[in-house]
Amino acid sequence: MRKFLKFVHDDVVCCKYYEVVYILFHTGMRISEFCGLTLKDIDLENRTVNIDHQLQRTSDMRYIIETTKTDAGTRMLPITEDVAKMFRAMVDTMTSTGCRCQTSHLMYADTRIVQIWQNRE
Numbered sequence: 001m002r003k004f005l006k007f008v009h010d011d012v013v014c015c016k017y018y019e020v021v022y023i024l025f026h027t028g029m030r031i032s033e034f035c036g037l038t039l040k041d042i043d044l045e046n047r048t049v050n051i052d053h054q055l056q057r058t059s060d061m062r063y064i065i066e067t068t069k070t071d072a073g074t075r076m077l078p079i080t081e082d083v084a085k086m087f088r089a090m091v092d093t094m095t096s097t098g099c100r101c102q103t104s105h106l107m108y109a110d111t112r113i114v115q116i117w118q119n120r121e
Contacts, residue, residue, distance in 0.1 A: 001025055019086040026083050032056060033073075036065055039091070044084050049077045 008014045008021050024034060032054035041050040052074045056066050068074045079087075 019090050022086050023083055027077055027079060029077070030054065030073075033068070042087050044087060047079045047081065047084050049079055051075050051077055 005018070005022060005025065009018045020034065023029065024031065027049070029049075029051065033051050035055035036053050037049065041052075043049070051068065053065050053067055054069075055063055057063055
């Protein structure tokens with residue numbers, strides 16, 4: 001895992017995804033759960049992430065928010081200080097680029113992080 005994270009961090013193309021890869025590796029979140037996160041789901045002060053929904057793409061290529069696949073998938077996830085730092089970095093990037101993200105999902109639509117990553121250098 002360390003070698004892969006170092007590669008992502010140091011690679012000129014992949015480095016913009018470092019925070020996401022780090023968070024996914026260190027939390028065990030599914031990508032769909034991560035993509036559905038909102039700022040309301042992330043409590044940096046208490047270092048927890050609420051997982052109770054996910055972003056899904058339908059067969060007609062629309063994106064929708066659904067509950068987790070199973071009841072066991074709904075959980076309050078404790079995060080380490082390092083993971084909290086990664087979330088802070090993502091929120092700081094959003095703030096510095098002028099995105100307004102009060103309740104929007106972090107990864108989807110114009111106020112989501114994935115859009116910012118794809119545009120940052």
